[in-house]
Amino acid sequence: MTSPTVLYTHLLKRLVLDRQTTEDLGRVGRVWIDFSIHKIVGLECKPTGPLGKFQRRGLAWSQLLAVGDDSLLVDGQSLDSGFQRPETCEILDRQEVWTDAGNRAGLISDCEIATDTGAIQRYLYRSSGWRGRLDGTYALPPTAIVSGGSKRLVVRETALATPEVYEPGLVQRLSLIHI
DSSP states (O other): OOOOEEEHHHHTTOEEEETTTOOEEEEEEEEEEETTTTEEEEEEEEOSSTTGGGSOEEEEGGGEEEEOSSEEEEOGGGOOTTOOOOTTOEEOSOOEEEETTSOEEEEEEEEEEETTTOBEEEEEEEESHHHHHHHEEEEEOGGGEEEEOSSEEEEOGGGGTSOEEEEEOHHHHHHTOOO
């Protein structure tokens, strides 16, 4: 049985609640990924209101009690306000996708995350240029990633030869029309 997943982009701005007190602790601001182990290590919670940007709190993924459709539940009493982004982690921010043969292939647009462990199940990318607009979104397994950083991911060229279509684009949809 596979674990439930959530998209990285769906975590952003999601409400963080203390399960015991039901207090609103803020919203998810940043999500920290360790590309070497393909896992979400933690996230930043920004309290709502005018002082929110000065009172950000780091949460380890392991501190999450539940990842729901509308919020993340944590035990507020056990939160360590000193948790910060580890040096090995990056923020997913439309990194360029390059192949290990030196070819630019596109941009990372999202990733699927197992809600129970924070493990990345698939990285989602779009091809470069107009082709990306027409072809749709493709999925890459973590095993296809050679290395990753704040600006780029390097993937095995062989993984891009026949990529898994995650969301069909115009080209795929038109090919389904029978005249």
